[in-house]
Amino acid sequence: MQTIAQNTIMLRSQPTIHDIAKELNVSPSTVSRALKDHPRISKRTKAAVKEVAHRINYKHNNIASALRAGKSYMLGVIIPTANRTFFGNVLRGIEQVASQNGYNVLITQSNDLVETEIKNIDTLLQAHVDGVILSIAKSTQNLDHLKRVKASGLPLVLFDRINENLGASTVVIDDYQGAYTATRHLIEQGCRRIAHFTGPKHINIYKYRLSGYREALADAGLPFDQELVLQSQDLRLEDGRRHMQELLEKGMGVDGLFAASDYSAMGAIQVCKEHSISVPSDLAVVGFMNEPFTEFVEPGLSTIDQCSEEMGRLAAEIFLEQIEKGKDYTLRQSVLMPKLIQRTSSLKNKIV
Amino acid sequence: MQTIAQNTIMLRSQPTIHDIAKELNVSPSTVSRALKDHPRISKRTKAAVKEVAHRINYKHNNIASALRAGKSYMLGVIIPTANRTFFGNVLRGIEQVASQNGYNVLITQSNDLVETEIKNIDTLLQAHVDGVILSIAKSTQNLDHLKRVKASGLPLVLFDRINENLGASTVVIDDYQGAYTATRHLIEQGCRRIAHFTGPKHINIYKYRLSGYREALADAGLPFDQELVLQSQDLRLEDGRRHMQELLEKGMGVDGLFAASDYSAMGAIQVCKEHSISVPSDLAVVGFMNEPFTEFVEPGLSTIDQCSEEMGRLAAEIFLEQIEKGKDYTLRQSVLMPKLIQRTSSLKNKIV
């Protein structure tokens, strides 16, 4: 008897509740309920079922219950590209919350192209995901494909690159606040002439960061000097080097720098090193993004953390909430507070 | 009648083959077969079925056929981290081939930790993926969890970071050949004193790249000079800068550089710029990896392309092949030929 049962199990690829049922001479229904701790099943039966389940290495078949429940327990995610620290971290956050709640994550990349984004949406709908979390591609103007997600009755959560006219829940960080905090931190460290590296004015994040910088100066009674604000397209390392060189050549006498990207901050620090300008004593520096390298460089770069993982977790939680509430969920617009990470590059007062 | 049908469709979330069947007064079986172009169904019926399917926006339910077929049509992928260009590209390749063949891709990240890798495997098995493609985490020593995949009878394909004792198919690039090609290219450009930036000796890729470099020198009758080989842990930009400064200080008189990473090559170029050493006239440079930035910097950085997307495509194709062949597939060990990308940084002879 034992042997036969064993054999049966060996033949089929995976044991099912029927195998457990047969072994205990109960019905599959009972097994199903026992495994889910249904209140109407006795403790004895539950224990027996669980013991057998464990012994024959039973694995719950998601596919079957997905079919029954009309849900796939899959969550679709579209990111512009996996190649950026930020998105990688968001993914991790989403993955974490999702898997804790029995959801799997289907990830696709849009490469920042609308056409790919549209294909991605099709793929996800085709795969019957239970909802979609995405960061909109740069080239996306027409939003019809996103409306299709909503039309299918699926929850849609946008993060980072969002659109407010879509009737979707959103998660972003407060760029203004992050910039304000960074700038005030520099002021508290004793800086009085603080430069700012910014990006294109029409991009929201740079606009908000710039105003956070101005506001912090104003609140501290410091003057705003347009000549201390240097703008570049992408805020790369090279741009930071150029800006810093310009500041030195013009002899602007800066003692602090808040850069809207870690890369440009890093470029500035490199130039300082080459000119024997000490960071942070002569120039205190704060970046933005908390790129992984900021921790390892010398000196460690103070920066604003974008809470990327937290952003992912929150997006996933909102998704779960909307799934649970069904049709009549309320949209949520969440704004995360970025965090100042203090490292050596900005700490003039050595007491950490 | 029309209206009622319409209503019915509106109520259920998704139309099924039953809806099509009812509309045409045929059986669901006929619809199923018609949609798959089964030979025993007449052209007329097929046409009618397809017309209705299209009209009511019917979407094939993967879940249901997955249950029936005992397959999930999902492919599990584990990468160390999404934050690297290389892995992002591999993903794109996998995604492409998979989706063309009706497979969805479930991506997880191991963060280069065994524990996470084990969890990932569990998640994927739990999700009933039809196979696993992965690049092994750095910290992985014990391979039991990977053996479990094989034990479940699922195809296992390894790429980039592979293990040969696992009985899995593998895809890697030929590091030796890439290095050989890069070095010979420099020689052809007229370089006679070629430096090499390398990484830790115990890591295969650096070992192979170093020997490719030596071999190319030898084949051209050039002497190998240990002092021209500089080693660092991670081959970062900073390391490249340091190495280059050292070469200059020692007055090694190099006229060519093959760096085992684009970052370190970039660092060397920065230092050259600062010392008014012209690239490529005074020093021709080739990197390795084809990082995206190599295209945009000034001068454009010649490099070795890792065929990352191709690697992904190939891994996915091997997976498909093994799925198709079932139990008795043959393992495949594939080696891709890396490609030399010629850009300005190495072209002394201006004729491109």
Place this chain on the structure above:
DNA sequence: GTTTTGGAATCAATCGATTGCACTAAAGAG
């Protein structure tokens, strides 16, 4: 006129888990 043949479509079972309803037995109420 009867049988054969083959194309076209239907029937019914299946994949594994779930769940509303029915059912049994034992316990408690009156």
Place this chain on the structure above:
DNA sequence: CTCTTTAGTGCAATCGATTGATTCCAAAAC
């Protein structure tokens, strides 16, 4: 000693697509 509860299970239908076996029907063969 009936009647109602209630705890503990089982039955059977369901989710949507698939497929081997079967039926139906008309045209062709005898």
